[in-house]
Amino acid sequence: MLAPRVVRLSIVALAALLVGACSTPAAAPPAKPAAAASPTVGSATAPSTPAAATSPPAAGAPVKWTMGRIGNATFHSPFYVSINKGFLREQGLDPELVVLPTPEQIAGLVSGSLSISVSSTDATALAVARGQPLRQVMGYQSRYPYNFIAQPKYTKPEDLRGTTIGVEAINLSTGRMTELWLQKYGLERGRDYEEAVSGNNLERYAALTNGSVSATMLADPVNFKSIDEGYTNLGTIEQALPPMDFQGWTVNLNSVRGDSQPLLGFIKGMIKTYQWIYDPANKDELLRFWQDEFKLEPKIAEQAYQADIPGKMWNENGRINRQAISDLLDDMRSNNAFQGQSVPSVDELVDETYLQQVWQQLGIQ
Numbered sequence: 001m002l003a004p005r006v007v008r009l010s011i012v013a014l015a016a017l018l019v020g021a022c023s024t025p026a027a028a029p030p031a032k033p034a035a036a037a038s039p040t041v042g043s044a045t046a047p048s049t050p051a052a053a054t055s056p057p058a059a060g061a062p063v064k065w066t067m068g069r070i071g072n073a074t075f076h077s078p079f080y081v082s083i084n085k086g087f088l089r090e091q092g093l094d095p096e097l098v099v100l101p102t103p104e105q106i107a108g109l110v111s112g113s114l115s116i117s118v119s120s121t122d123a124t125a126l127a128v129a130r131g132q133p134l135r136q137v138m139g140y141q142s143r144y145p146y147n148f149i150a151q152p153k154y155t156k157p158e159d160l161r162g163t164t165i166g167v168e169a170i171n172l173s174t175g176r177m178t179e180l181w182l183q184k185y186g187l188e189r190g191r192d193y194e195e196a197v198s199g200n201n202l203e204r205y206a207a208l209t210n211g212s213v214s215a216t217m218l219a220d221p222v223n224f225k226s227i228d229e230g231y232t233n234l235g236t237i238e239q240a241l242p243p244m245d246f247q248g249w250t251v252n253l254n255s256v257r258g259d260s261q262p263l264l265g266f267i268k269g270m271i272k273t274y275q276w277i278y279d280p281a282n283k284d285e286l287l288r289f290w291q292d293e294f295k296l297e298p299k300i301a302e303q304a305y306q307a308d309i310p311g312k313m314w315n316e317n318g319r320i321n322r323q324a325i326s327d328l329l330d331d332m333r334s335n336n337a338f339q340g341q342s343v344p345s346v347d348e349l350v351d352e353t354y355l356q357q358v359w360q361q362l363g364i365q
Contacts, residue, residue, distance in 0.1 A: 062094035063262045068105040068117035069097060070168065071200025073219045074290055074304045075145045075313055076118075081286075082273040090272075091265030101199070102169055109134055109252045116266060120173040121245040121328055121349075122337065128349055129341040135351040136248035138267055139315030142324040144237040144246060145307070146174070147223040148181060149208060150215035152230050157185040163214035166198030166207045171337065173246075174204075174217045180331075181240050220304040221294050228300065244328040245321055253351065260354060267358045271317050278309060278316070317364050318355055322346050 065088065069076055079097055082088050088095045100108060102123045108114035110132050118140050127134050154160055160182070167175035175197075179189050187193055198207040198216060205222040207213045208231065217237060218226060227233045249270070256263045276282055283305065290301045307313070315321060325346050333343050359365070 060092060062089065062092050063265075064115075065093040065095045065262060065266060066113070066115045067095060067097050068100050068108055068114045068119070070102060070105070070118070070120075071099065071202055072294075073145070073201045074221050074294070074308060075141065075219055077277060077286070077290075077308070078140075078270060078273050078314055079118075080289070080293075081277055082270055085273070085276060087269040087272045087276070088266065091262075091269045093262060093265055093269065099200075102173055106132075106134070109250060112252065112255055115255070115262070116249055116251050118247050119250045121248055121325060122172050122176065122332055123169075124248070124250050125329060125332060125344055125349055126172075126337065128344045129338050133253040134250055135253055136250050136320060136325075136349060137263065137351055137354050138249035138270065138318040139320040140247045140249055141314050142243060142245050142321040143311065143313055144177065144241065145219040145313060146177070146217040146237040147219075147227070148178075148215060148234040148237065149218045149223055149226050150232040150234050151208070151211070152232055154214060154232055154234070157182060157187065157234050160215055161187060161192045164194045164196050164212075166204045166213035166216035167195045168200065168204070169197060170195055171335075176331075176335070176337075177237055177241065178217060181237060184240055220307050221290065221296050221300050224300045224303040224307075225296070242327060243321075243324050244331060245324040248320065248350075249318070256354075263354055264358055267318060267355055268362065271358065271362065271364075274314055274316060274318065277314070278312070283309075317359070320350050320352055320355065322350070325349060 067079060069079055083095050083097075098108070098114065100114075100117075102120050105114065105117045105119045106123050106127050109117055109119070110127065116137075119134075121136065124134050124136060148157070150160065154163075165178055165182075167173075167178050169175050171179075175195055178195065182189070182193065189195060193214075196207075196213055198204045198213055201219050201222060204213070204216040205218055205226060208216050208218070208226065209229075215234065223233075249267075251263060277286065287298070287301045287305060290296055290304060291298060294301075296304070329343060329346070329349075332338060
């Protein structure tokens with residue numbers, strides 16, 4: 001069975017990424033992260049896995065392929081399935097997962113320490129506006145996976161006035177979504193509430209349960225788990241906000257122009273991953289994986305499945321949702337997110353060339 005190497009970068013490694021982000025992107029191979037710790041559920045370490053695929057890997061030495069992600073949630077399942085079903089090995093890749101906050105993911109792409117990352121689209125847009133050669137080459141998800149979960153004593157959004165709310169980052173990702181969501185209830189950041197950077201999905205869940213924040217956006221499975229534990233579900237984000245692009249597979253174009261074969265192989269392997277996840281025949285195996293990895297009760301795993309699979313949480317066949325990206329850029333423009341810099345167009349933010357090549361090979365329209 002293949003076991004993905006999943007690591008958190010050390011403070012020293014993070015500093016190196018940030019320094020690299022300020023310089024010309026390097027063409028050197030990704031730096032080797034620290035060795036992974038032993039498997040621990042709820043942390044960024046090697047997870048328990050679905051059964052490995054029996055297909056042999058491609059001939060020749062596999063190409064190191066380092067993938068960045070923000071945290072550990074069921075909507076990150078494509079990372080694990082792609083590795084543990086062998087879909088990336090089949091394409092001649094040696095995959096490794098690295099857990100990083102959003103700003104450090106961008107820095108890792110710019111420095112060349114990451115091969116690819118599921119970066120928040122707004123953070124990618126800001127990097128492109130600053131002249132970085134980053135592009136979204138494949139869709140990940142345009143749907144919002146979040147519920148707004150509060151301490152039990154808060155029963156409606158207006159009750160959050162005067163409190164501190166946990167977010168991943170200020171003005172980006174869950175921070176911006178929090179602002180937009182609470183504006184619908186007449187609450188303004190700075191005037192009516194404060195935001196505290198509380199980390200990824202599991203870390204925000206911890207901040208909620210230890211009482212350091214009044215509320216936060218949580219994705220499955222911990223949104224369903226927290227509701228089951230008695231925390232207040234103030235509503236889904238998807239019901240309240242217009243669809244805007246949330247995350248996409250992003251690369252540094254300088255790292256693929258010389259040799260695009262690893263990227264093409266990655267896209268092909270990830271499309272097979274999406275197809276495997278959406279196949280109803282694989283439901284039981286996926287549920288067992290979630291129950292083992294997240295220590296979920298069967299009913300919580302089933303809730304996560306119903307939230308992710310029927311409504312297609314991940315962009316089918318990696319399709320890029322150009323309209324959702326355009327709507328996101330419009331919101332960023334209205335929020336002065338670019339602070340006087342030129343706002344990139346959708347065409348400046350995405351490059352569908354590689355995705356189209358793979359679609360042609362696979363007969364996808």
